[in-house]
Amino acid sequence: MDFQYSVETDKTIDEAVQSLEESLKAQKFGVLWQMDIPTKLREKGVDFDMPFRVLEVCNPHEAKRVLTQNPLVGNFLPCKIVVYEMDGRTHIGMPRPSVLMGIVGDSSLEELARNVELNLKSAIDEAR
Numbered sequence: 001m002d003f004q005y006s007v008e009t010d011k012t013i014d015e016a017v018q019s020l021e022e023s024l025k026a027q028k029f030g031v032l033w034q035m036d037i038p039t040k041l042r043e044k045g046v047d048f049d050m051p052f053r054v055l056e057v058c059n060p061h062e063a064k065r066v067l068t069q070n071p072l073v074g075n076f077l078p079c080k081i082v083v084y085e086m087d088g089r090t091h092i093g094m095p096r097p098s099v100l101m102g103i104v105g106d107s108s109l110e111e112l113a114r115n116v117e118l119n120l121k122s123a124i125d126e127a128r
Contacts, residue, residue: 005121006093009128013051016083016090016127020055023126027119029057032078052084062116070109076100079120092124 009016021031037052058078066073081094097120101113 002096003099004093004095005117005124006091007124007128008089008091011090011128013053013083013085013090016092017053017055020081020083020092020123020127023123024057024120026126027059027123028061029059029079029119029123032056032058050084050086053082055081055083057081057120059116059119062112066109066112069112070104070106072104072106073101073109076103079116081120081124092127094120094124 011019017034024031033056035054037054038048038050041048056078057080063077067077076097079094079097081092083090083092085091097117098110098113101109
């Protein structure tokens with residue numbers, strides 16, 4: 001299984017992020033924070049022109065569930081989704097929660113990770 005899930009879309013970065021925010025809300029995830037990488041790097045004196053956004057997303061009920069069961073999962077929270085432009089195409093992607101949970105080595109979290117992954121994947125697919 002690939003470490004990540006990624007799709008392409010004809011939408012602009014802004015359109016993709018807006019659509020993603022809406023589809024995440026329908027899956028009971030909220031965007032906690034969004035970073036515009038080129039802007040942030042320019043603030044630090046680094047030129048980077050590739051349009052690239054990082055969204056940190058969370059379903060608070062699932063976060064409580066997983067952290068109560070195994071606090072080590074906090075290393076992977078909140079979930080990250082990236083939206084970037086490369087070769088004239090907009091990409092939306094995320095690391096797969098099921099793969100990340102495997103690092104913790106707690107098999108009791110596998111089903112929860114798969115469900116979170118399915119919900120995030122659905123939100124990404126709908127946003128494209």
